[in-house]
Amino acid sequence: MRQKLLILYVRTPDLKSQVGAWSIYDGTGREHHTTGDSDTPPYNSVFDAMKDGWRVIQFPQQFPAYPGMELSTAYLKFEYILEKLEETRNG
Amino acid sequence: MDKTYLLNSVQMANFAADGLLRFDELIPDDVNREAMREIDEGLIPTHYEEQGQPLDGLWTQSKGFGAMFRLPQVQGIIQSLIGPESLYDHHAFHRVGPGHEEGQTWHADAIIDTRQHFDIQLFYYPHDTPREMGGTMFLPGSHLRRIHETDIGRYQNFLGQLPMVCKAGTLAVGHHGIWHCAQPNTTDKMRYMFKLRLNPTVRQKCLWNTDDLDSPEVGKVLFRNHKWYGNEDRLEYANRIKFWRFLTGNESFDVNYWLTRIENTPERLTAQAA
Numbered sequence: 001m002r003q004k005l006l007i008l009y010v011r012t013p014d015l016k017s018q019v020g021a022w023s024i025y026d027g028t029g030r031e032h033h034t035t036g037d038s039d040t041p042p043y044n045s046v047f048d049a050m051k052d053g054w055r056v057i058q059f060p061q062q063f064p065a066y067p068g069m070e071l072s073t074a075y076l077k078f079e080y081i082l083e084k085l086e087e088t089r090n091g
Numbered sequence: 092m093d094k095t096y097l098l099n100s101v102q103m104a105n106f107a108a109d110g111l112l113r114f115d116e117l118i119p120d121d122v123n124r125e126a127m128r129e130i131d132e133g134l135i136p137t138h139y140e141e142q143g144q145p146l147d148g149l150w151t152q153s154k155g156f157g158a159m160f161r162l163p164q165v166q167g168i169i170q171s172l173i174g175p176e177s178l179y180d181h182h183a184f185h186r187v188g189p190g191h192e193e194g195q196t197w198h199a200d201a202i203i204d205t206r207q208h209f210d211i212q213l214f215y216y217p218h219d220t221p222r223e224m225g226g227t228m229f230l231p232g233s234h235l236r237r238i239h240e241t242d243i244g245r246y247q248n249f250l251g252q253l254p255m256v257c258k259a260g261t262l263a264v265g266h267h268g269i270w271h272c273a274q275p276n277t278t279d280k281m282r283y284m285f286k287l288r289l290n291p292t293v294r295q296k297c298l299w300n301t302d303d304l305d306s307p308e309v310g311k312v313l314f315r316n317h318k319w320y321g322n323e324d325r326l327e328y329a330n331r332i333k334f335w336r337f338l339t340g341n342e343s344f345d346v347n348y349w350l351t352r353i354e355n356t357p358e359r360l361t362a363q364a365a
Contacts, residue, residue, distance in 0.1 A: 007245065011321035020319040023247035035194030035247050035272045036228040036254060071329050074237045076246070078321065 001085045002027040006054055008046050009076040013062065015046040021076055028086050046080045054082035092175075096167025097300040103171065104312035107334050110234025110266035111253075114168070118159055118215065118260035126155035126217040130184060130283060139181045146177050146289060156182075156285060159215060159262075168264055171299035172211050173291035180210060180288035187225055187276040194228070195273040196244040200288070203239040207337040208295060210267040215285040218259045224282045225274040226255040227263070232317035234266035235330045243270060250318035255284075296340045304339070310346045325349065 009021035019041040024033040043049040050056065058081040065072075098112075106112050118126075129135045135156050140149060146169075150157030159165060169177055200212065220226040230252055254274060255263055265271070267288070276282045303309075313331050316324050329349050336344050345351045 009246070009319075009321070018318075018321070019250075020321045021246055021249040023245060032192070033247060034192070034275065035197055036252060036274050037194065038248050039250075039252070041248070041250070071326050071333075072237055073235065073323050073326050073330065075243065076319075076321070077323070 001091065002029075002088050004028060004031075004084045004086055006042065006049060006082040006084075008041070008043065008049065008080045008082065010046055010078045010080065013060070013078055015050070015056075015080070017045060017078075019044060019046075028088050046082070049082055054084055057081050057083050092167060092170050093163065094300050094302075096163045097298075098168060098171035099300050100303045100306060101308045101312060103299050103338065104309045104335070106172065106264075106266065107331050107338065108312050108315045109231040109317075110269040111229055111231055112168070112264045113255075113257075114164075114262045114264070116258045116260045117164055117262050118162065118217070120260065122155060122158050122162070123217045123259045124155075125153075126159060126215070126285065127283070129153065129155040130217075135182075135184075137184055140179060142179065142181060143290070144179050146179050149179050155217075156215075156287075160213065160287065165213075165262065168262075169211070169213075169289060172264065173209075173289055173295060174293035174298045176292045178290040178292060180290050182285070182287045185273060185284045185286060187273055187282045189276060189279045189281060191276045194247075194275050196241050197228075197230070197246050197270055197272045198241040198243065199233070199236075199238060199268050199270050201240070201267065203237055204267060205237060207334065208291060210288055210290050212265045212267060212269075213285075213287040213289070214255070214263040214265060215287070216255065216257050216259065216261045216263075217283060217285065220255060220257050220261075220282065220284075221278075222254060222256045223277045224280070225276050225284075226257065226282065227284055228272050228274050229253045229255065229263070229265070230270040230319070232315075232320065232327065233270035234268035235327065235334065236268065236270070238270075252319075295338060297338070309335075313346055 005025040007023040008019050011017040022041045060079050332350050
């Protein structure tokens with residue numbers, strides 16, 4: 001079994017909110033993914049991906065803003081990591 | 092500087108909203124051909140020139156890259172954003188070889204940079220760049236985010252990402268903070284992109300043609316959403332308003348009351364409290 005990871009960045013902490021950014025890392029080696037390789041997300045939400053068999057393995061934690069940085073933006077906040085385990089020729 | 096070559100306020104608002112301006116086929120063919128010849132014959136050094144020197148003294152004999160940034164149209168763009176007497180920071184000939192299938196990691200250049208003052212980077216495409224050749228992928232609206240270089244390297248795709256698919260002679264001008272990455276080149280030809288970073292030496296205040304400063308279009312552009320923002324769109328608007336205040340020197344500028352509301356901390360006592 002090999003792990004395939006799907007990382008979805010969504011609008012709000014709500015798992016049904018819209019995907020704004022995404023990444024795929026395929027440990028089976030069957031798919032090649034890199035920056036800029038698609039313009040539309042593979043799913044509209046985390047929930048849609050769950051319905052297609054993806055398991056959520058990490059939720060984003062939420063922290064209050066650091067004093068003085070309330071309006072600052074940096075990384076995408078609501079990052080959900082999902083996995084599928086797939087058989088390969090090597091097991 | 093002839094006003095006709097300067098950017099206008101709506102263009103500057105676009106720069107504030109997107110961190111990027113694009114000028115398709117701005118550079119004439121003869122300059123593009125000379126630029127390619129300078130690459131092929133090694134006439135412009137690939138190593139950095141002395142950093143911090145005045146741009147005006149750089150590559151004065153060049154009919155390619157030097158001529159490119161001396162065009163009045165390009166001088167107008169540079170002067171509108173960073174003013175006269177700008178400094179050379181560094182340059183680079185970025186090349187992506189034929190059959191290269193891996194995209195570069197998303198990044199912002201240099202290091203985390205918290206200034207309102209900003210550098211610009213010219214991204215010059217001296218030959219046609221179809222999608223299968225790349226070119227640079229930009230993320231409009233990412234320039235005000237406080238990240239350090241490739242710390243954003245886990246991301247692959249964003250709604251609204253913008254690949255520079257363009258004809259020869261196209262110039263993109265970016266805020267130093269914009270997120271970008273080189274794209275794969277699946278053709279059998281080398282792809283080139285020339286990058287030049289410049290620093291200001293004057294306060295970046297109303298350097299452009301401000302005749303349309305009060306245009307209602309400015310506020311509309313500053314309020315442009317980028318779908319990848321998600322729930323942080325309002326924070327981005329707030330930061331753009333702050334950036335516009337810096338650019339114009341108008342500390343009370345606002346759009347839709349976003350900053351005015353949270354800056355309202357009255358101290359006037361009522362008669363009863365006094």
